[in-house]
Every structure is written in structure tokens, then in C-alpha cells.
Amino acid sequence: MSDMLWAAILGMLVVTYVVRASFIVFGQKLRFPPAVVQALSHVPVAVLTAIVVPEAIAPGGHVNLSFSNPYLFGTLVAALVAWKSRNTLAAVLVSFVVFGAMRWLA
Amino acid sequence: MSDRFSAAFAGLRDTIPLTVGTTPFAVIFGTLVVSAGLPPEAALALSAIVFAGSAQFISINLISGGAALPVIWLTTLVINLRHALYSAAVQPVTKNWPLPWRVLGAFWLTDECFAVFERRLQTVGERDALPYYLGSTISFYLNWVGWTAVGAYLGNRIPGVATLGLDFAMIATFAAMIAPQLRSLTPVAVAATAGSVAWMAQGLPYKLGLMLAALAGVVVGMLLDSRRRRLVVEEGV
Numbered sequence: 380m381s382d383m384l385w386a387a388i389l390g391m392l393v394v395t396y397v398v399r400a401s402f403i404v405f406g407q408k409l410r411f412p413p414a415v416v417q418a419l420s421h422v423p424v425a426v427l428t429a430i431v432v433p434e435a436i437a438p439g440g441h442v443n444l445s446f447s448n449p450y451l452f453g454t455l456v457a458a459l460v461a462w463k464s465r466n467t468l469a470a471v472l473v474s475f476v477v478f479g480a481m482r483w484l485a
Numbered sequence: 486m487s488d489r490f491s492a493a494f495a496g497l498r499d500t501i502p503l504t505v506g507t508t509p510f511a512v513i514f515g516t517l518v519v520s521a522g523l524p525p526e527a528a529l530a531l532s533a534i535v536f537a538g539s540a541q542f543i544s545i546n547l548i549s550g551g552a553a554l555p556v557i558w559l560t561t562l563v564i565n566l567r568h569a570l571y572s573a574a575v576q577p578v579t580k581n582w583p584l585p586w587r588v589l590g591a592f593w594l595t596d597e598c599f600a601v602f603e604r605r606l607q608t609v610g611e612r613d614a615l616p617y618y619l620g621s622t623i624s625f626y627l628n629w630v631g632w633t634a635v636g637a638y639l640g641n642r643i644p645g646v647a648t649l650g651l652d653f654a655m656i657a658t659f660a661a662m663i664a665p666q667l668r669s670l671t672p673v674a675v676a677a678t679a680g681s682v683a684w685m686a687q688g689l690p691y692k693l694g695l696m697l698a699a700l701a702g703v704v705v706g707m708l709l710d711s712r713r714r715r716l717v718v719e720e721g722v
Binding site: 380383384385386387388389390391392393394395396398399400401402403404406411414416417418419420421422423424425426427428429430431432433434435436437438449450453454455457458459460461462465467468470471474475478479482 | 506509523524526527530531534535536537539540543544546548554557558560561562563564565566567568569570571572573575576579580584587588590591592594650652653654655656657658659660661662663664665666667671672675676678679680681682683684687694695698699700701702703706707710
């Protein structure tokens with residue numbers, strides 16, 4: 380593996396470990412301001428949406444907003460099934476079948 | 486001794502639904518790393534030494550997309566900050582553990598094992614909490630690393646795996662994780678903001694658009710929160 384890859388992974392280890400160890404290892408001297416806790420609650424939705432949207436509307440860097448874009452259509456199917464059923468795995472499987480069918484037919 | 490052993494076994498057993506549930510994602514992750522053009526060792530290293538599911542998935546996208554190191558690290562930090570809340574929540578129990586176990590145990594703190602451990606503390610209490618926690622986390626960890634290796638092996642063996650569209654699995658998984666939360670105004674506004682900014686900022690180098698979009702989403706969320714607090718105060722609730 381390249382040095383760049385090792386640097387990326389080791390850096391990820393450090394930030395992840397420091398966060399996990401914060402209270403367990405360093406004890407009760409730490410306190411979270413309520414505003415930070417509040418802000419954190421929005422992070423998952425914000426980050427994940429920011430990743431999904433460009434990948435879905437422009438797979439491979441080319442914007443395609445039509446339903447002939449299997450990434451866009453499949454993502455909408457995954458979101459809809461998950462919204463209805465609250466079952467992540469089922470949603471992924473259903474959307475993958477739809478995605479595969481669209482690519483195979485295209 | 487046998488009490489400790491049975492507590493460790495109970496930890497393993499109570500975690501099984503989550504261990505099984507995350508297995509397909511471990512396989513997909515391993516395959517995805519290889520299909521993104523990264524070496525199989527990278528998949529193993531990420532699972533074995535970072536051990537943070539969603540951050541691992543996102544890092545594939547960032548690393549193969551040529552993101553700058555600070556963007557990769559900062560994104561990982563932001564995504565994993567929630568673990569500090571778990572760390573704080575278990576601290577009253579873990580403070581009685583010997584330091585080496587606290588240092589090691591912190592590494593294995595995940596969403597899944599935290600949920601299992603919390604439940605144990607609420608139902609059984611603090612008795613044999615350490616062996617229970619280790620039984621839960623170590624079995625979960627080994628399963629995650631093992632199936633990542635299987636995925637990476639398959640990715641390496643199956644010809645043309647890069648063209649199978651496996652990258653869609655990550656997008657679908659994230660979409661399926663977000664969607665169920667979109668049932669009230671604030672999360673919908675957060676998602677809409679982050680999504681639009683990400684779209685508009687797509688051309689920015691080093692994947693900076695991701696940070697910008699996430700930040701915009703969080704700011705909108707906080708503005709809506711403070712507006713709601715003001716309304717509550719005005720109505721005198």
C-alpha cells in the first residue's frame with residue numbers, strides 16, 4: 380500500500396480512537412456543551428445526504444437527471460422502501476435488484 | 486471465573502442479531518474497496534484498525550476520489566463524533582475497569598455494541614460488565630474483520646467486479662439509513678440543504694464540497710432548533 384493510503388488510514392484511526400476513548404480513558408474532566416450535542420444530532424443526515432446526492436445524480440461525474448439513470452432511480456427506490464419499512468437491509472436488496480435489472484435491460 | 490465466562494458468552498449471544506445484520510455490509514465493504522481500485526490490504530486495514538462502518542464506506546469514496554488527507558480525517562472525525570456520546574454514557578461503569586481494559590475497550594466501542602451494552606446495564610446492571618462487554622465487542626469485531634477479508638478476496642477474484650455497479654450498494658445503504666429519519670421538518674430541511682449544496686459544489690477539488698454541504702446542513706438544523714426553542718418559550722410551554 381502507498382504511504383498516502385497508510386497516512387489516510389492511520390489518521391482515521393487516531394481521530395476515531397480519540398473520540399471513542401474521550402470519556403472512557405480520560406475520565407469525567409470532559410464536558411459537552413449542549414449546543415455541540417444538538418449540532419451532532421444533525422450530522423448523520425447531513426453527511427450521508429451530501430455523499431448520496433452527487434453520486435446518484437451524476438454517476439461517474441456526468442449529470443443525468445432522467446429515470447434512465449439507474450443510480451438515481453435505484454437510490455429513490457432504496458429511500459422509499461426504507462421510509463416505508465424502516466428495514467435498511469430489505470431496502471438495499473430491493474433497490475439492488477431494481478438497479479441490476481435497469482442496467483441489464485439498458 | 487465461570488460467572489465471568491457466562492457473562493462473556495451472554496455478551497456474544499446478545500450481539501448475534503447485530504453481528505449477523507452487519508455481515509453483508511462487511512462483505513460489500515471488502516468487495517467495494519477492491520472494485521474502487523484500492524489494494525485488498527486497504528480493506529483489511531480499514532476494518533481491523535479503524536473499525537467504524539460508515540466512516541470506512543465514506544473513506545473509499547474519498548480516497549479513490551483523490552480527497553486531501555485533512556478532508557478524509559475531518560470527515561471521519563465528524564462522522565464518528567457521536568461515539569463521544571457513547572463514551573460519556575458508559576463512563577460511570579467503565580471507570581471501575583483497569584486502565585489497560587479501558588484503553589482496549591474504547592477501541593471496540595461501536596453503535597451496535599453500545600446499544601447492546603446499554604441494554605445489559607439497564608436490565609442486569611453492572612455485574613460482570615467487563616467480560617460481557619468484551620464478549621460482545623470482540624465477537625462483533627472478529628466477524629466484521631473476517632467478512633471484510635472474504636469480501637476483499639471475492640472482489641479480487643471476480644473478474645470485472647469494478648463494472649458490476651457495486652458502488653451503488655453504498656449509495657443505497659446510505660439512502661436507506663437517511664430516509665426513515667425524514668419524518669419531520671428539521672431532518673427534511675437538513676437533508677434538502679446538504680443535498681443541494683453537495684450538488685452545486687460538486688466541481689470543487691479534494692471533495693471539499695462534502696464538508697461544505699454537511700456544514701450547511703448542520704447549520705440549517707441548528708437554526709431550526711433554535712427557532713423551535715424560541716417558539717416554545719413564547720408559548721410559555
